[in-house]
Amino acid sequence: MSVHDLEKHFQDTIDAEIKIEPLDWMPDAYRKTNIRQISQHAHSEIVGMLPEGNWISRAPSLKRKAILLAKVQDEAGHGLYLYSACETLGTSREETINDLHSGRAKYSSIFNYPTLTWADIGTVGWLVDGAAIMNQVMLTRTSYGPYARAMVRICKEESFHQRQGFESLLVLSKGSEAQRTMCQDAINRWWWPALMMFGPRDSESTNSDQSMKWKIKRKTNDELRQQFVDMCVEQVKLLGMTLPDPNLKWNEETKHYDFGEIDWNEFWQVVKGNGPCNLERLQARKKAWEEGAWVREAAAAHAAKKQKRADANAA
Amino acid sequence: MKSYIRRFFYGDIPGQETGGAPAPQGPKNDWPLWEVFIRSKQGLDHKHVGSLHATDAQMAIENARDVYTRRQEGVSIWVVKSQDIHASRPEESGELYDPAADKIYRHPTFYDLPDEINHM
Amino acid sequence: MKATLDYILHLADNALILGQRNAEWCGHGPVLEQDIAISNISLDLIGQARSFYQYAAELKGNGTTEDDLAYLRDERQFRNILLVEQPKGDWAFTTLRQFLFSSYQQLLFQKLTTHDDERLAAISEKTLKEVNYHVRWSSEWVIRLGDGTEESRSRILSALASIWTYTGEMFMPESFETASGIVVTDLETAWKEKIKTSFAEANIDAPENTFMRSGGKKGIHSEHLGFILAEMQYLQRSYPGCEW
Numbered sequence: 299m300s301v302h303d304l305e306k307h308f309q310d311t312i313d314a315e316i317k318i319e320p321l322d323w324m325p326d327a328y329r330k331t332n333i334r335q336i337s338q339h340a341h342s343e344i345v346g347m348l349p350e351g352n353w354i355s356r357a358p359s360l361k362r363k364a365i366l367l368a369k370v371q372d373e374a375g376h377g378l379y380l381y382s383a384c385e386t387l388g389t390s391r392e393e394t395i396n397d398l399h400s401g402r403a404k405y406s407s408i409f410n411y412p413t414l415t416w417a418d419i420g421t422v423g424w425l426v427d428g429a430a431i432m433n434q435v436m437l438t439r440t441s442y443g444p445y446a447r448a449m450v451r452i453c454k455e456e457s458f459h460q461r462q463g464f465e466s467l468l469v470l471s472k473g474s475e476a477q478r479t480m481c482q483d484a485i486n487r488w489w490w491p492a493l494m495m496f497g498p499r500d501s502e503s504t505n506s507d508q509s510m511k512w513k514i515k516r517k518t519n520d521e522l523r524q525q526f527v528d529m530c531v532e533q534v535k536l537l538g539m540t541l542p543d544p545n546l547k548w549n550e551e552t553k554h555y556d557f558g559e560i561d562w563n564e565f566w567q568v569v570k571g572n573g574p575c576n577l578e579r580l581q582a583r584k585k586a587w588e589e590g591a592w593v594r595e596a597a598a599a600h601a602a603k604k605q606k607r608a609d610a611n612a613a
Numbered sequence: 614m615k616s617y618i619r620r621f622f623y624g625d626i627p628g629q630e631t632g633g634a635p636a637p638q639g640p641k642n643d644w645p646l647w648e649v650f651i652r653s654k655q656g657l658d659h660k661h662v663g664s665l666h667a668t669d670a671q672m673a674i675e676n677a678r679d680v681y682t683r684r685q686e687g688v689s690i691w692v693v694k695s696q697d698i699h700a701s702r703p704e705e706s707g708e709l710y711d712p713a714a715d716k717i718y719r720h721p722t723f724y725d726l727p728d729e730i731n732h733m
Numbered sequence: 734m735k736a737t738l739d740y741i742l743h744l745a746d747n748a749l750i751l752g753q754r755n756a757e758w759c760g761h762g763p764v765l766e767q768d769i770a771i772s773n774i775s776l777d778l779i780g781q782a783r784s785f786y787q788y789a790a791e792l793k794g795n796g797t798t799e800d801d802l803a804y805l806r807d808e809r810q811f812r813n814i815l816l817v818e819q820p821k822g823d824w825a826f827t828t829l830r831q832f833l834f835s836s837y838q839q840l841l842f843q844k845l846t847t848h849d850d851e852r853l854a855a856i857s858e859k860t861l862k863e864v865n866y867h868v869r870w871s872s873e874w875v876i877r878l879g880d881g882t883e884e885s886r887s888r889i890l891s892a893l894a895s896i897w898t899y900t901g902e903m904f905m906p907e908s909f910e911t912a913s914g915i916v917v918t919d920l921e922t923a924w925k926e927k928i929k930t931s932f933a934e935a936n937i938d939a940p941e942n943t944f945m946r947s948g949g950k951k952g953i954h955s956e957h958l959g960f961i962l963a964e965m966q967y968l969q970r971s972y973p974g975c976e977w
Contacts, residue, residue, distance in 0.1 A: 375683065382664040385664065447663075594644065598644060601669045
């Protein structure tokens with residue numbers, strides 16, 4: 299078959315809603331796009347452990363401490379599932395991680411914002427995990443099989459994350475004056491960054507068209523963002539709190555909520571590395587990786603010695 | 614000139630015949646990759662759930678326990694080194710699987726029997 | 734014979750403080766799989782602490798809760814041993830401490846499963862399964878690091894040299910133990926035997942004639958505990974009487 303035929307067969311497979319599996323022929327660009335997207339997603343899970351992990355030692359009750367630790371540990375698991383999916387495309391985990399550390403690979407900008415109070419933890423669960431879930435539910439139907447399967451597993455676990463976040467805000471919203479203030483403040487700080495998580499407007503997104511055609515992505519950035527806004531407007535009422543956008547209002551014509559303009563300058567600044575915590579996050583990841591090097595080497599060396607001894611005994 | 618040799622993490626298939634770009638050839642210090650299979654309860658088959666890195670089989674089982682059974686998903690774990698899995702090739706699917714398509718007489722629904730005979 | 738409140742608190746404090754220490758690894762582990770493993774152990778320990786605090790809260794009565802006991806007691810009231818409050822150190826220190834402590838817990842909980850205090854026996858039985866896994870996981874790491882590379886070997890040896898002085902306290906009887914019918918001195922020989930097997934595989938020797946530090950059981954701690962509590966308790970202290 300010529301490359302042209304292969305490409306046609308490939309697109310026909312996708313159009314027929316049949317998944318692409320690791321050994322199937324795929325266009326270079328499809329492989330690259332998937333590697334880029336899956337690894338970005340994996341990095342986001344791993345870097346995302348940091349802002350929330352900061353609060354494990356300070357969680358205000360034993361129950362909250364256990365929940366938060368289990369949650370952050372889940373993120374590690376999600377990162378692992380995704381690195382595994384990425385490995386089926388032929389890049390090793392080490393290579394993928396090196397790309398993160400060298401700055402070549404990106405992760406979700408949201409994790410470059412600081413978690414300043416306890417209410418941030420609930421808010422991250424509600425808004426950040428909530429926004430992530432919209433994307434992730436869509437991705438359970440993505441065209442690359444291993445990615446889709448990883449997302450199914452992740453989505454099952456992720457709904458616990460969003461629920462625990464909202465529930466923890468619910469407790470704050472029924473608490474003391476100080477707790478309610480803390481809660482509103484956290485929502486105010488996280489609302490706009492959460493909206494930015496869906497990425498640039500469709501008109502400015504460079505990767506969208508091809509990704510839609512290949513069914514890597516199945517909804518556009520703007521569609522998902524709108525869905526998220528509509529959902530949060532209802533949920534925030536249950537908290538008795540408000541969203542920090544004076545332009546939020548129901549549009550009878552579109553049957554959606556209109557909302558104000560995102561500060562795209564801030565968005566691009568954070569993407570470029572000028573967010574409040576870009577440096578700290580990357581440094582923390584590099585430090586863990588570098589300080590773990592001797593541990594990884596030692597374990598490998600021990601396994602090799604053990605194997606050698608077993609072989610010698612067998613001989 | 615591109616060299617079409619890829620590292621495969623499942624199986625031992627030569628690179629020339631399956632498509633796509635050569636995998637980037639970076640340093641390779643990762644612990645070996647293992648495929649994990651879990652029996653979710655007694656009476657069911659082990660099912661592939663994903664992969665992970667470990668230095669040996671014992672560590673792979675323990676890592677699988679921590680990574681893939683945090684929510685009581687399993688009662689038994691198998692691990693296999695990914696490089697030890699041999700896979701059929703997608704291009705062979707025509708000769709391997711299509712010949713079964715016209716043997717409809719292998720399926721019970723092929724046979725019309727009188728209604729009086731239940732459960733056969 | 735029923736266990737005393739102080740004894741239950743001692744068991745709870747040990748588990749909580751080590752759980753808190755191990756949780757510092759979450760997001761910072763040497764490899765993803767082991768990041769998850771150490772977090773699991775930390776979760777088990779926090780779970781143990783909760784079971785013991787809940788029991789202690791019932792013994793105390795007057796509407797006391799598990800969180801009152803964990804968050805509203807001061808340094809001098811904590812009854813954990815010095816071993817568990819030491820900083821997490823490197824991976825060698827963390828896994829070695831886990832091994833030494835879990836091996837002790839294993840022997841202790843084996844005994845406690847037949848204690849007259851049924852509640853204590855029940856918690857110990859549940860906990861023992863977790864502890865058995867902790868012993869397995871941590872002993873494998875001690876062996877790996879002892880046998881692995883020159884660097885890992887020198888790190889496990891230096892961890893051993895600095896940690897050993899805190900191991901004696903586990904076997905120094907305190908009044909709340911005696912009053913609860915627990916003879917910790919009985920555990921020492923079995924513990925030494927137990928760790929010797931793994932140490933032999935790791936090709937390391939337990940130090941001898943080391944001065945043994947103590948005080949934790951009496952509430953005389955190292956300076957580290959104050960910082961752990963300051964961080965852990967700050968929200969409960971800053972906003973008294975709130976639900977979280």
